[in-house]
Amino acid sequence: MSVAGATWAGTHRFTAPALVDATTLDEVREAVRAGGPVRALGTRHSFHDLADSAGTLVTVTGIPADPVLDAERREVTVGAGTRYGVLASWLEERGWALHNLGSLPHISIGGATATGTHGSGHGNGVLTTAVRRLQYVDARGERREVALGDPDFPALAVGLGAFGIVVRVTLAIEPSYRMRQDVDTDLPWDVFLADPDAVTGSAYSVSVFTTWTGDDVGDVWRKSRVLGDAAPELAWAGARRHTETAALVGSTENLTEQLGISGPWCERLPHFRLDATPSNGDEIQSEYFVARSDAAPALAAVRALGDDIRPHLMVSELRTARGDDLWLSGAFGRDTLAIHFTWANHPAPVRELLPRIEAALAPFDARPHWGKWHTMTAESLRRVVPRLDDARAAFHRLDPEGRFANDHVRRLGVR
Numbered sequence: 538m539s540v541a542g543a544t545w546a547g548t549h550r551f552t553a554p555a556l557v558d559a560t561t562l563d564e565v566r567e568a569v570r571a572g573g574p575v576r577a578l579g580t581r582h583s584f585h586d587l588a589d590s591a592g593t594l595v596t597v598t599g600i601p602a603d604p605v606l607d608a609e610r611r612e613v614t615v616g617a618g619t620r621y622g623v624l625a626s627w628l629e630e631r632g633w634a635l636h637n638l639g640s641l642p643h644i645s646i647g648g649a650t651a652t653g654t655h656g657s658g659h660g661n662g663v664l665t666t667a668v669r670r671l672q673y674v675d676a677r678g679e680r681r682e683v684a685l686g687d688p689d690f691p692a693l694a695v696g697l698g699a700f701g702i703v704v705r706v707t708l709a710i711e712p713s714y715r716m717r718q719d720v721d722t723d724l725p726w727d728v729f730l731a732d733p734d735a736v737t738g739s740a741y742s743v744s745v746f747t748t749w750t751g752d753d754v755g756d757v758w759r760k761s762r763v764l765g766d767a768a769p770e771l772a773w774a775g776a777r778r779h780t781e782t783a784a785l786v787g788s789t790e791n792l793t794e795q796l797g798i799s800g801p802w803c804e805r806l807p808h809f810r811l812d813a814t815p816s817n818g819d820e821i822q823s824e825y826f827v828a829r830s831d832a833a834p835a836l837a838a839v840r841a842l843g844d845d846i847r848p849h850l851m852v853s854e855l856r857t858a859r860g861d862d863l864w865l866s867g868a869f870g871r872d873t874l875a876i877h878f879t880w881a882n883h884p885a886p887v888r889e890l891l892p893r894i895e896a897a898l899a900p901f902d903a904r905p906h907w908g909k910w911h912t913m914t915a916e917s918l919r920r921v922v923p924r925l926d927d928a929r930a931a932f933h934r935l936d937p938e939g940r941f942a943n944d945h946v947r948r949l950g951v952r
Contacts, residue, residue, distance in 0.1 A: 541578060541594050546820050548584045548884075548910070555593040560600055562680065565702055568595045570678035575940055577702040579618060579648030582641065583908040584822050586945045587652070588698065595702055598645060606631060606710075612669055614707040617647030621664075622811035625803035634713045637661045637742065640808040640854075647703045652908040653695040653866045655875060656806060657760075657856035658742040659734075659829075663868055665694050666861050670707035673700070676936040680704070691924070692931035695865040697907055699932040699946050716741070716805035717763050719797045720779040724754045726840070728773050733832040736773060737857045737874070742806060745855040746785065749843030755852075756783050760806060763799050785852065820851060821880040821887050824906035825894070826867035829857055831901040832874045838897040839876060845893070849886045851879040864924035865951075867904045875906075888912070907949075915950025925950060 541551035553576070557568040569575055574592030581588070588594070598618035604627055605614045613633070615624050621635075622642025628634055637656035639649060648654075655663035670684040671693060681701065683693050693700055719740075729736055729745070737743045740759035747755040757776070782789040782796065791813030794800055804810075827835045836855070839846075854877040858868040867873060876898070880887045891912045895903065902921040905911035919925050929951055936942070942952035 543581070544583055544585075545581045546584060546822075546882075548821055549586050549589070551578075551589050551594065552586075553590040553592065553594040557593060557595045558599050559595055559597055562600070562674070562704055565595055565597060565600075565674050565704055566678040566680070568593055569674050569676070569702065569940070573940075574943065575702070576943055577647065577698045579645035580620065580643060582644045582648065583652070584910050585908075586943070587908060588648075589945065590943050597647065597702065597704055600704065602627075606633070608633075611710050612707050613710050614670070614705055615646060617703045617706050618645050620645055620811070621649065622803070622807065626811070628710060629713055629801050629803050632713050633710045634802045635708060635710060636667055637664060638803070638806040639664060640744075642803075642807040642809065642811045646706050646708070648908075650694065650706060651696050651698055651703065652906065653863070653868075654906075654908065655856065655858045655868070656742055657737075657744055657858070657875075659738045659857050659872070660859055661742065662859045662861050663695075663863075663866055665863055665866060666859075667708045668694050668706060669709055671703050672705040673703045675701045676938065676940045689931050689935070691862055691864045692928040694863045695907075696928075696932070697865065697946055697949075697951060699941055699951055700935045701941060714762050714802050715764075715799050716760055716802050717797045717799045718758065718760050718793065718795045718805050720783040720795050721757045721759065721776045722753075722755070722779055722783070723776050724757055724773060725775045726752060726754055728775060729754050730833045730837060733836065733874070734829070737829075737832070737855070743857070744808070747853050747855065748847055748850055749840050749853060750847050758783070758795075758808070819882050821882060821884065822878065822909045823880065823887070823891060823894075823911055824875055824877040824909050825898050825903040825911070826858075826873045826875050826906070827898060827901040827903050829872040829874045835874065835876070835898055835901045835903070838900075839894060842890075842893060842897060846878075846890060849881055849883045849890065851881055853878050864928045865907070865922065867906060870923065876903075877906075915948065918950055
């Protein structure tokens with residue numbers, strides 16, 4: 538096994554022969570200038586070889602966060618290897634917030650934004666939509682910057698590490714806010730499929746958890762911005778509110794506060810606490826993005842496979858994201874429903890299931906989450922990712938020798 542070890546869930550063991558644990562920008566520049574293939578490595582929350590390299594891996598998680606707040610511009614600049622939960626706590630102490638967080642606060646800002654990772658909410662873009670500037674080390678070992686409004690920004694914002702090593706990220710911020718988290722259950726499938734938007738749009742951030750079988754969907758986690766402690770109304774017939782903490786893949790001890798108790802945004806938007814073990818760990822993840830307007834038929838298509846999915850599934854999570862103009866974002870050009878699968882560690886059956894799920898979702902131009910398992914080819918991706926070739930051209934222009942390429946991004950047709 539490589540000195541870089543394995544991904545967080547153990548689904549990929551790195552093969553790169555060298556690892557640089559950078560603690561300064563100069564160490565990143567030196568690693569790139571040493572020559573050969575090189576890739577950035579974050580908190581290892583991908584599930585395959587996206588972050589691997591035939592040469593050197595450079596991790597920036599050891600570079601100090603050194604956050605710099607610009608209240609006038611409503612921005613914060615921070616080290617790319619910083620975990621979202623660490624920055625969120627720092628901002629909250631100063632009365633500021635981000636627009637959204639993913640379910641895990643343990644993921645690095647650089648890695649999450651580079652792969653189009655997201656939270657949920659009809660009005661909330663993927664996490665990358667908060668990015669205002671990226672500072673990165675290019676193929677010559679020079680420090681560069683790209684900002685919102687620059688011609689290359691739509692390609693580089695969700696850049697898959699294919700053009701350089703991002704070292705600092707500037708994010709949009711807003712005044713701090715309080716939230717509550719309520720969990721409803723026993724939502725009938727027929728009620729949900731009759732109007733998915735009524736459910737997924739019923740709070741600031743909504744997650745629907747299901748195992749695809751039975752007459753009821755499962756649990757609906759609704760995260761609402763609040764001024765007081767009034768409970769949001771149940772928005773559909775047949776459901777009931779949980780009066781005890783709802784479990785998610787095991788113990789409830791690592792979950793953020795539920796039961797409608799008001800608290801800071803950074804302690805309600807994630808599903809998991811920063812000071813606890815994230816999610817299950819011994820798992821495989823997949824996720825596909827379809828247009829929100831196709832939610833009902835897309836969900837029905839996956840549900841038709843429910844009896845085959847269920848034996849290998851821990852849980853599925855359904856979330857939404859506002860459309861954006863970032864070329865490799867799963868939400869590019871359309872308001873989006875994300876269909877996520879947390880699989881048991883059953884690699885062979887999952888590999889057999891993924892092409893069937895992708896075929897069921899093909900009529901809806903499903904796109905994969907770049908950091909999770911899928912079997913889509915460069916040809917199929919080109920059909921559903923309209924600006925893939927444009928992103929590829931930008932990466933080639935910035936890195937003509939392919940220093941930051943690897944087998945994975947070549948399989949995607951990105952390099």
